[in-house]
Amino acid sequence: MPKKQPLYPHVPKSRQTRVIPTEPRRSHEREELEFLPDSPEILTQTIDATGYRGKIDNAFQQAIARAKGVS
Amino acid sequence: MVTAVIAPWQKSNNAVIRTNPRWDRMVKHLGYISVDIPHRVKNTLPVAIITDKELVNKSQETLRKTRVMPAYLLTPRAFAHLKLARAVASHFPGITGVYASVIPPASDRVRTAGLYDRGTQEIMLHLETLEHARSTIDAMVHELGHHVANMRVADPMQAEDLQPAHSEAMTYVATRVIELATQEKFDEYLKEAVW
Numbered sequence: 001m002p003k004k005q006p007l008y009p010h011v012p013k014s015r016q017t018r019v020i021p022t023e024p025r026r027s028h029e030r031e032e033l034e035f036l037p038d039s040p041e042i043l044t045q046t047i048d049a050t051g052y053r054g055k056i057d058n059a060f061q062q063a064i065a066r067a068k069g070v071s
Numbered sequence: 072m073v074t075a076v077i078a079p080w081q082k083s084n085n086a087v088i089r090t091n092p093r094w095d096r097m098v099k100h101l102g103y104i105s106v107d108i109p110h111r112v113k114n115t116l117p118v119a120i121i122t123d124k125e126l127v128n129k130s131q132e133t134l135r136k137t138r139v140m141p142a143y144l145l146t147p148r149a150f151a152h153l154k155l156a157r158a159v160a161s162h163f164p165g166i167t168g169v170y171a172s173v174i175p176p177a178s179d180r181v182r183t184a185g186l187y188d189r190g191t192q193e194i195m196l197h198l199e200t201l202e203h204a205r206s207t208i209d210a211m212v213h214e215l216g217h218h219v220a221n222m223r224v225a226d227p228m229q230a231e232d233l234q235p236a237h238s239e240a241m242t243y244v245a246t247r248v249i250e251l252a253t254q255e256k257f258d259e260y261l262k263e264a265v266w
Contacts, residue, residue: 032189032227032228033097033127033131033189033227033231034131034188034189034190035131035134035135035137035186035187035188035189036186036187036189036214036217036230036231036232037100037130037134037174037177037181037183037185037186038100038183038184038185038186038210038213038214038232039100039177039181039182039183039184040182040184040199040200040206041181042100042181042184042213042232043184043185043200043206043209043210043213044209046213046216046232046238046241047209047212047213047241047245049238050212050238050241050242050245051242052212052242052245052246052249055245055249056208056209056212056245056248056249057205057266059248059249059252059253060204060205060208060252060257060261060264060266061266062252062253063252063253063255063257063258063261064204064261064264064266066255066258066261067258067259067260067261067262067264068261068262
């Protein structure tokens, strides 16, 4: 890893322009969610939204019938 | 003055103060709506109404109280469906566990049927969800959608609910699960299943 070089090596550090931020810096708090919870209603709605509701029902109802020896 | 500002949404008591649009989807998910308020009342109003960030933080803290239920405490039906859920998860790399759990409501407005823990990559299924194979599969497709999206995207936010990456991942998971069910991969777990 090469050593960091100053951007303006010819200007002494004491004379370099300092920028004061006009807005407070954002804190480094993590804004990620650890848990993604889902209500029964959301689960149903999102499955319906995929358009696979009928296919899922059909595939598993057939598989259950097969597993129980009904079909 | 303040009354005039809050009047449009005062009729509903499910409003929280928007501090960051980043929380809008989660706030909606928790049964609330985010509202903007003028800066001049922003410092006094939170005394009466919580902010989006407070709602989300409170929800996350509550969900931390999720308790895993050991197999011997499950009904035979719930246990059969848990085994089915684990069989489904085994086809999606990276999932570290699927557990029957008592999950607290995510807010005072919504119950929690399923949960994906992004840190541990575990899926929690509420006991009620496990009472039927249909709700179990619905929850697995949804939670695996979070997991797959989480693995695919660089920004974790994109794996959250109502995001295109999550919808696409759910479609992929649903297609794969149907394919596997058709190939009789789950038949041995469906003998005691109740759709």
